[in-house]
Amino acid sequence: MPYTDTDDVSIYYEVEGDPADPVIVLIAGGGAQLLTWRDPFRAMLVDEGFLVVRFDNRDVGYSQRFGGEHDLDGGYSLGDMGEDVVRVLDHLGVEAAHLVGHSMGGMMAQMVALEHPERVLSLGLLSTIPGQDPRYILHGDRAELQVEPERYSREESVAAMAVLAAPVPGARYQPDTEWEVWATGEAYDRGYAPEGFSRQWAALLRAPERLDRLREVTVPTLVLHGREDDVLHWRSAVDIAEAMPAAELHVLPDMGHLIPAQLWPTLVAGVVRTARHAETLASGR
Numbered sequence: 520m521p522y523t524d525t526d527d528v529s530i531y532y533e534v535e536g537d538p539a540d541p542v543i544v545l546i547a548g549g550g551a552q553l554l555t556w557r558d559p560f561r562a563m564l565v566d567e568g569f570l571v572v573r574f575d576n577r578d579v580g581y582s583q584r585f586g587g588e589h590d591l592d593g594g595y596s597l598g599d600m601g602e603d604v605v606r607v608l609d610h611l612g613v614e615a616a617h618l619v620g621h622s623m624g625g626m627m628a629q630m631v632a633l634e635h636p637e638r639v640l641s642l643g644l645l646s647t648i649p650g651q652d653p654r655y656i657l658h659g660d661r662a663e664l665q666v667e668p669e670r671y672s673r674e675e676s677v678a679a680m681a682v683l684a685a686p687v688p689g690a691r692y693q694p695d696t697e698w699e700v701w702a703t704g705e706a707y708d709r710g711y712a713p714e715g716f717s718r719q720w721a722a723l724l725r726a727p728e729r730l731d732r733l734r735e736v737t738v739p740t741l742v743l744h745g746r747e748d749d750v751l752h753w754r755s756a757v758d759i760a761e762a763m764p765a766a767e768l769h770v771l772p773d774m775g776h777l778i779p780a781q782l783w784p785t786l787v788a789g790v791v792r793t794a795r796h797a798e799t800l801a802s803g804r
Contacts (some may be wrong), residue, residue, distance in 0.1 A: 522581075523606040530603050531581035532574035534611070536565040541640070541798065542616040543790070544604060545573040546624030548646075549723065550716030552580035552706050555621070557698070559780070563787040569794070572616070574607050576600065576624075578715030580706070585718055589667060593718035597726040600719070601630030608638060617794045619643030619741075622751065622776065623719065629729050632736045641797035642740040643790050646748055646776050648755040649762070650728035655755040657748070664720040668713040676711075677704050692779035733762045739800070740766040741793040743786065745774030767793065 523530045533553060543564055545556045553573040561571045575582040577600060578593060585593030604627060608616055617640050620628035625647025632639045648655040671679070677700055684699035740763050744756035753770050760768035769789060771782060778786055 521610070523603075523610040525606050525609045528577070528603065528606060529583040530574055530577065530606055532572060532607050532610075534570065534572050535561060536570040537568075538570060540568050540570045541794065542608075542611070542613050543569045543571055543794065544607065544616050544618050545571065546604060546618060546620035546627050547573070547576055547579075548620075548622030548624050549719050550579060550713075551576075551621075552709060554580075554702050554706055554709075557780075560783045560787070563783060564790070567787065567791045569617075569791075572607060572611065574603070575710075576627075576719065577603055578712065578718050580710050584712060584715065586714065588670075588712075588714055591665065591667065591714060591717040592721040595718075595722055597626055597722050598630050598634060600722060601627045601634060604628070604631050605635055605638060614638070615640050617641045617643070617790070617797065619645065619790055620647065621645040621778070622647055623723060626723070626726060626729075629733065629736075632738065633729065633732050636736065636738075639736075639738055640801065641738050641793045642736070643786075643793065644740060644742050644756075644759060645778065645786070646744055646751060647759075648751050649730040649733055649759050651726065652730075652755075655752050657752055658750045661720060664717045668717060670711075670713065673704060673707045673711075676707055679703075691773040692775070692781060695780065730758060730762055733759060734764070737764055739793045739796040741769070741789045742766050743769045743771065743778075743789060745776060745778075746770050746772045747774060748776045750776040 547555045618628040625644040680703040684694040684696045742760045744753040760766040
């Protein structure tokens with residue numbers, strides 16, 4: 520299995536597509552494994568002519584843990600998590616790539632663009648925020664992530680997800696209950712460590728403010744957010760897009776924090792359009 524080996528941090532990643540194609544790196548959100556980037560979505564990007572890379576963030580899945588069951592702070596920063604993206608690129612021998620990040624993954628992508636602008640060709644910032652302005656935060660202080668989490672069996676975890684991902688009466692975009700239940704079991708098998716999300720959360724709580732610095736990021740950027748996101752407010756997307764000189768903004772009606780399968784074609788079209796724009800600029804055409 521491929522792991523980074525550029526230093527003492529070990530990040531697991533997977534690659535699919537033609538190695539000769541431009542690289543898109545998909546960066547998952549808080550507590551999520553690379554499973555969150557589902558097969559049909561990735562296939563769309565491969566069919567568009569991209570080499571797709573996804574990885575387990577530190578402290579989840581197959582990637583390195585930064586503490587044990589009782590440790591709620593790994594001592595790392597959001598910037599350190601951004602460096603994990605660079606580690607993957609270094610291990611692949613890729614000088615620069617298109618980065619697409621969801622939620623925390625979008626924050627990581629921002630850090631790479633700010634600290635390593637030469638490694639970023641374009642950005643996709645999905646359901647994310649540029650800092651800790653209270654206007655953006657709808658999920659409260661997440662006190663449950665700041666205490667040692669309860670641990671559950673695989674069966675208990677799967678049963679809980681079956682309830683959480685049950686159909687929602689009247690909702691335009693329904694959860695894919697079958698897939699969510701499967702993914703919960705698969706994620707458990709790949710590496711059950713609920714305290715890992717707490718350590719990621721500790722890094723997010725001390726993350727730097729980025730909105731003013733994002734004005735310096737000139738690569739083409741897709742900014743996409745759901746109008747019904749109850750985790751992070753869509754106004755953050757507006758602020759990001761207004762700050763970044765080459766941003767394209769989409770606030771999608773009826774979409775929550777996650778991006779439903781029905782909207783994958785819209786997302787893929789935006790990502791591809793943004794990447795192609797970046798490649799045209801780079802070629803000087």
